[in-house]
Amino acid sequence: MSDDDHVDDGPGGGLTTGEVARRLGVAPTTVRSWDRRYGLGPDAHTGGRHRRWTPADVARLERMCALTATGLPPAEAARLARAGTPPPKTAPLPGPGPRAARPRDRNRTGLRLGGARRECRGLARAALRLDAVALDGLLSAVIADHGLVTAWTEVIMPTLQAVGRKWESSGEKYVEVEHFLSWHVSGALRRCVPAAPPVSPAPPAPGAPPGSGDRPGATVLLACVPGENHTLPLEVLTAALAERGVPVRMFGAALPVEALVGAVRRTGPAAVGLWAQSRTTASRPLAQHVAAMEWGVRGARRQPAVLTLGPGWAGGQAVPGLPRPPGLAEALAALEAVVPGDPRQGVTR
Known part of the structure; x- marks a missing residue:
C-alpha cells in the first residue's frame, strides 16, 4: 500500500490523496499537480507525510473538475474553484421532476454516460480537461484491472460513444476531445502488449505465398x-x-x-x-x-x-x-x- 492509500482512522483524519483521486475519477498525480500549481491543497495540514482532505477540500476539487469539464483552462478554473464559484448549469435531461436537471445525472462531465461503469467518469473528465497524464494513467489502470476485452467493452467504448454523441450535438465544439481520447486509447492499446521475442521462421511450405514462412497459413x-x-x-x-x-x-x-x-x-x-x-x-x-x-x-x-x-x-x-x-x-x-x-x-x- 502506498502513502497515498494510507487510511487514518484517528481523530480528525480526512481522505488521503489516493482516496480523493478515486472519488473524483482522476489520477493522484493530477490532484498533486492542482495542489502544487494552483493552491488547491487541503486547508489544514497534519503532521507526517500524509495529506488529509476534508469535505470542504474535496468540494473545491469537485468544482475544479466540473469547471475544467466545461472547457475552461485549468488556471482559470482553479481561480473560480478557490472563489467558490459553482460550475455553469447543464441543460436538464428529459424526464419529469427537478432531479433531471442535476449535474450528477451526467456524472458532472456533461456527457450522457447512463449506467456505465464508474471508470467511465474518470476517463471522460480527463478527456474533457485534455489531461494527458491522467488519461494515460486511467487507461493503463482499467486495462490492467479488467483485461482488454472488458476494459474495451464496458469502459473505453462507452466513453468514446459518449464523447461522440457530445460532439454530434455540439457542432465542432468537442472534436478535439474525441481526437485526444482516441489518440490516447490507441497508445494504451499498443503499450499493453509486450513485444514478442524473436522467433526463427520455419521454411515456407511448397506453393505457399512469399512471406508466409513463419507458421505458414497461421496468420x-x-x-x-x-x-x-x-x-x-x-x-x-x-x-x-x-x-x-x-x-x-x-x-x-x-x-x-x-x-x-x-x-x-x-x-x-x-x-x-x-x-x-x-x-x-x-x-x-x-x-x-x-x-x-x-x-x-x-x-x-x-x-x-x-x-x-x-x-x-x-x-x-x-x-x-x-x-x-x-x-x-x-x-x-x-x-x-x-x-x-x-x-x-x-x-x-
Whole structure:
C-alpha cells in the first residue's frame, strides 16, 4: 500500500490523496499537480507525510473538475474553484421532476454516460480537461484491472460513444476531445502488449505465398476497407490477438483494394478481418473476392476465412456465408478457432 492509500482512522483524519483521486475519477498525480500549481491543497495540514482532505477540500476539487469539464483552462478554473464559484448549469435531461436537471445525472462531465461503469467518469473528465497524464494513467489502470476485452467493452467504448454523441450535438465544439481520447486509447492499446521475442521462421511450405514462412497459413490479417478510417476497434482486436499469441498483421485505415489483395497473396493468412464502420464503405464484392482467393499446390489449395467486422456489414450489406461477429469477444473466439495462439509469436505491424 502506498502513502497515498494510507487510511487514518484517528481523530480528525480526512481522505488521503489516493482516496480523493478515486472519488473524483482522476489520477493522484493530477490532484498533486492542482495542489502544487494552483493552491488547491487541503486547508489544514497534519503532521507526517500524509495529506488529509476534508469535505470542504474535496468540494473545491469537485468544482475544479466540473469547471475544467466545461472547457475552461485549468488556471482559470482553479481561480473560480478557490472563489467558490459553482460550475455553469447543464441543460436538464428529459424526464419529469427537478432531479433531471442535476449535474450528477451526467456524472458532472456533461456527457450522457447512463449506467456505465464508474471508470467511465474518470476517463471522460480527463478527456474533457485534455489531461494527458491522467488519461494515460486511467487507461493503463482499467486495462490492467479488467483485461482488454472488458476494459474495451464496458469502459473505453462507452466513453468514446459518449464523447461522440457530445460532439454530434455540439457542432465542432468537442472534436478535439474525441481526437485526444482516441489518440490516447490507441497508445494504451499498443503499450499493453509486450513485444514478442524473436522467433526463427520455419521454411515456407511448397506453393505457399512469399512471406508466409513463419507458421505458414497461421496468420490473421486485419484491415479497414477502402474509405474506412475508424481503426480503434481493429487496434483493440490486434492487441487482444497478440496478447493471446496469435500472429497478426494489422494494416490500419482505408487499405486500397489492390493493396489488400496484394497483402493477402503475399502472406497467405488463415483468416482476414475486414472492418467497416459505415454501410457506405462496406463492400460485399470485395469481401467475396478475398474469400475466393486461393494459394498452394494443386490438390491442397487453401482459402482464407473472412470475417466481416463492424456495423457497416449489417442489414443489406451482410455477406452470405461469411461470419459477422457482433463484438470483440466473439471476433476473438472466431479467429482463435481458425488460428490457435502460440506464445512464441507476436504482433507484426
